Amino acid sequence: MNFEIPHLTASFYGAALPILLLCTSGIVALLMGVSKNLNGPKANYWLNFGALLVSLLAVIRQYGISGSASEMFLSGGFIAGRLGFFGQGAIIGIALVVSLLMGEGYLKDKFFRGEIIALFHMVIAGMCTMVATDDLITLFVGLEMASIGVYALIGYTSPTKLSQEGAIKYFVLGSVAAAILLFGFAFLYAATGTLRISEISSSIGKVSGHAWVELGAILTLAGFGFKMALVPFHMWTPDAYEGSPTGLTAFMATAMKTMIMVTAIRFFENGLDGVHGIWMPVIGFMAAASLLFANIMALAQQSVKRMLAYSSIAHSGYMALAFASMSGGVSQYAVPSILFYLIGYVLVSLGAFAVIMWLENERCENIIIDDLTGLSRQHPYAAVALALFMFSLGGMPPTVGFISKLYIFNSALSNNMIGLVVIAAIGSTISLYYYMRIIVRMFMMDSSPVLGALIKPVASKVTVGVVLACAILVILFGTVLPESGLRVARHTAGEVTGG
Amino acid sequence: MVPVDFYFVLACLIFSLGLFGALFRRNLIMVLMSIELMLNAVNLVFVAAGRAIGNVDGQVMVLFVITVAACEAAVGLAMVIALFRKYGTINTDILRLLRG
Numbered sequence: 001m002n003f004e005i006p007h008l009t010a011s012f013y014g015a016a017l018p019i020l021l022l023c024t025s026g027i028v029a030l031l032m033g034v035s036k037n038l039n040g041p042k043a044n045y046w047l048n049f050g051a052l053l054v055s056l057l058a059v060i061r062q063y064g065i066s067g068s069a070s071e072m073f074l075s076g077g078f079i080a081g082r083l084g085f086f087g088q089g090a091i092i093g094i095a096l097v098v099s100l101l102m103g104e105g106y107l108k109d110k111f112f113r114g115e116i117i118a119l120f121h122m123v124i125a126g127m128c129t130m131v132a133t134d135d136l137i138t139l140f141v142g143l144e145m146a147s148i149g150v151y152a153l154i155g156y157t158s159p160t161k162l163s164q165e166g167a168i169k170y171f172v173l174g175s176v177a178a179a180i181l182l183f184g185f186a187f188l189y190a191a192t193g194t195l196r197i198s199e200i201s202s203s204i205g206k207v208s209g210h211a212w213v214e215l216g217a218i219l220t221l222a223g224f225g226f227k228m229a230l231v232p233f234h235m236w237t238p239d240a241y242e243g244s245p246t247g248l249t250a251f252m253a254t255a256m257k258t259m260i261m262v263t264a265i266r267f268f269e270n271g272l273d274g275v276h277g278i279w280m281p282v283i284g285f286m287a288a289a290s291l292l293f294a295n296i297m298a299l300a301q302q303s304v305k306r307m308l309a310y311s312s313i314a315h316s317g318y319m320a321l322a323f324a325s326m327s328g329g330v331s332q333y334a335v336p337s338i339l340f341y342l343i344g345y346v347l348v349s350l351g352a353f354a355v356i357m358w359l360e361n362e363r364c365e366n367i368i369i370d371d372l373t374g375l376s377r378q379h380p381y382a383a384v385a386l387a388l389f390m391f392s393l394g395g396m397p398p399t400v401g402f403i404s405k406l407y408i409f410n411s412a413l414s415n416n417m418i419g420l421v422v423i424a425a426i427g428s429t430i431s432l433y434y435y436m437r438i439i440v441r442m443f444m445m446d447s448s449p450v451l452g453a454l455i456k457p458v459a460s461k462v463t464v465g466v467v468l469a470c471a472i473l474v475i476l477f478g479t480v481l482p483e484s485g486l487r488v489a490r491h492t493a494g495e496v497t498g499g
Numbered sequence: 500m501v502p503v504d505f506y507f508v509l510a511c512l513i514f515s516l517g518l519f520g521a522l523f524r525r526n527l528i529m530v531l532m533s534i535e536l537m538l539n540a541v542n543l544v545f546v547a548a549g550r551a552i553g554n555v556d557g558q559v560m561v562l563f564v565i566t567v568a569a570c571e572a573a574v575g576l577a578m579v580i581a582l583f584r585k586y587g588t589i590n591t592d593i594l595r596l597l598r599g
Contacts, residue, residue, distance in 0.1 A: 183537070
């Protein structure tokens with residue numbers, strides 16, 4: 001092994017600015033927590049807003065100026081490339097939206113505390129590290145920064161019995177998942193002698209027998225399956241989503257998913273492409289199991305958050321379907337379709353969670369589906385917005401959910417995976433029932449007595465803005481803009497697929 | 500010299516023990532210890548492979564794994580203490596609010 005002196009040029013600091021900025025603002029938030037004058041929700045709110053906005057602008061600028069080839073820094077520890085910047089931009093944008101929504105919710109004073117904001121920013125920095133690295137050590141450290149921070153955030157933001165139970169279940173299963181992933185990395189290292197993702201494929205079989213590569217590939221796939229919440233590794237998802245405060249549920253469902261999907265694209269496309277015969281059938285099976293099992297389990301749920309958790313498992317299944325069609329020559333369809341699906345899913349989830357967060361208050365922390373009965377009589381706009389997001393989650397035509405599902409099925413069909421597409425279509429049909437159930441409750445039944453406790457006198461500005469923006473984008477991407485959305489996805493995917 | 504594959508098989512055994520403990524033990528302290536056991540099996544593979552290949556990357560990874568394991572244990576123990584204050588026990592059977 002030859003040691004090279006890392007060249008930390010101005011372009012490195014430009015590219016790594018968001019991560020450095022978020023680490024700094026995390027430390028500043030901790031220091032503000034011990035000061036007398038600056039330790040208020042207001043100061044923390046503006047620190048959080050400023051740091052996230054500046055890093056978002058920095059990432060967008062980097063995405064704009066990055067070419068088709070990615071640039072490696074710190075011997076692979078940091079990649080300045082379009083896929084990484086796309087992931088970072090999505091994660092920071094989601095964090096900004098979620099924290100603004102938290103600023104209007106009933107948990108405002110609990111969330112905007114120095115130690116919580118410090119944890120939150122460290123989590124985002126870890127996520128941003130993980131999506132833009134070629135090095136397994138850095139990838140692991142970024143993953144653990146994100147995961148450990150989220151365990152603490154769930155259990156500590158509002159320490160109720162429910163959130164602590166969710167946190168401890170998530171902690172145990174998340175740590176087991178990290179250990180499994182790491183065990184897989186260890187065998188890949190043993191078989192190839194490298195910890196660089198881009199060198200794994202070319203070094204397979206150089207050092208030791210093929211059996212260890214296979215074991216490593218299967219174990220890493222299981223680890224990624226845990227983090228992506230694919231059946232049979234999904235057990236933590238409903239508990240963690242239902243237990244945590246809704247803002248953090250939204251953050252986990254969108255930012256964590258973006259992080260793990262972008263990393264998995266890089267890992268499977270660049271790293272394990274050489275052994276795709278081993279992991280493709282397995283991820284295909286996991287996709288089919290997720291699509292059937294999660295959609296059937298969601299039918300019986302009463303809690304809205306728990307239903308959305310099962311729906312998130314099912315949506316991971318759709319993306320895993322595209323992973324299963326990512327072999328050799330045809331990944332130029334699969335990778336953009338995953339990214340486009342991700343954009344659509346993030347927009348829809350943020351919108352749906354924004355409506356749910358707006359309805360919640362201290363007396364009603366965990367909304368069940370019956371509570372929404374007759375919402376259209378009291379709050380027609382909220383009901384229409386929620387109905388639109390449910391349509392999109394179910395994949396109905398005028399929304400982005402339909403188009404993105406079409407692209408996923410298209411990429412699977414171009415790889416002749418007809419059986420999997422049939423299973424996905426069946427799962428999609430089952431899912432319509434539980435999405436429509438919410439719409440029927442909201443529009444076709446009289447108000448429930450519980451709804452009175454949820455009613456707010458005025459609509460809050462940020463929530464209206466977020467819901468409106470998500471709704472407009474969901475419709476635009478579903479009707480007139482899908483081509484340009486897909487063009488962005490293709491442009492982004494160019495970093496790993498070439499071209 | 501012992502062939503490097505023997506280390507891998509030993510690590511697999513230790514890892515399976517840890518996995519079994521983490522999933523089936525009822526006491527949360529035992530669960531935390533089982534997770535540590537799994538990470539130590541990982542370390543064994545990295546060290547043995549690094550030594551066999553003649554490459555320091557494995558040892559570097561082990562240092563990071565040890566650090567992260569310490570952080571994980573810190574957060575895990577904090578959660579166990581918080582749970583003990585609320586319920587007076589650290590048995591996983593009490594975690595029954597979230598199901599279905």
